[in-house]
């Protein structure tokens with residue numbers, strides 16, 4: 001990805017201080033989603049990473065991860081698997097609890113959506129503490145699949161998510177298009 005594309009993406013992410021709680025600077029991607037040139041550049045860049053990692057399936061993390069992962073899956077020609085907040089998926093699920101920058105949560109995957117031989121790429125908008133991504137890798141492995149990698153639009157480096165995630169990656173790549 002060129003520096004000018006990174007600059008374009010960065011220019012479309014808005015800082016919102018004290019959201020959703022005091023002390024958090026929220027990275028709002030809605031301006032980027034509203035710009036078709038930036039959104040297309042983002043989708044293309046993430047799809048290229050998925051192909052490079054040899055992924056066979058794309059996992060998107062609810063909710064903002066869905067917005068990015070669905071067009072990436074279509075662009076890469078791969079199936080899309082949703083990881084949802086607890087209680088939303090109708091079939092038999094695997095669940096994983098985790099902590100994030102502003103609270104705790106639990107995510108789920110349909111147990112039947114992944115199998116041996118699948119190589120799964122996780123797509124999300126932001127890597128903050130790494131808790132959400134770490135929980136998703138746990139779910140993918142518990143479902144019997146391999147992790148191809150994790151790719152995010154933006155990494156909040158000062159929160160140390162990369163270090164937290166490293167053991168769970170087991171050598172798989174973590175790519176962030178932008179790091180702040």
Ligand SMILES: O=P(O)(O)OC[C@H]1O[C@H](OP(=O)(O)OP(=O)(O)O)[C@H](O)[C@@H]1O
Pocket residue numbers: 061062063064065099100101105124125126127128129130131132133161
């Ligand atoms: O690295 P972490 O500390 O886990 O934080 C990153 C996660 O936090 C945000 O999701 P959030 O749970 O706020 O949900 P949303 O996508 O529904 O807004 C973001 O979209 C990532 O999934």
Ligand SMILES: Nc1ncnc2[nH]cnc12
Pocket residue numbers: 024025026027028100101102126128129156
């Ligand atoms: N600061 C932040 N901005 C946007 N999404 C987030 N998820 C966790 N922390 C976040």
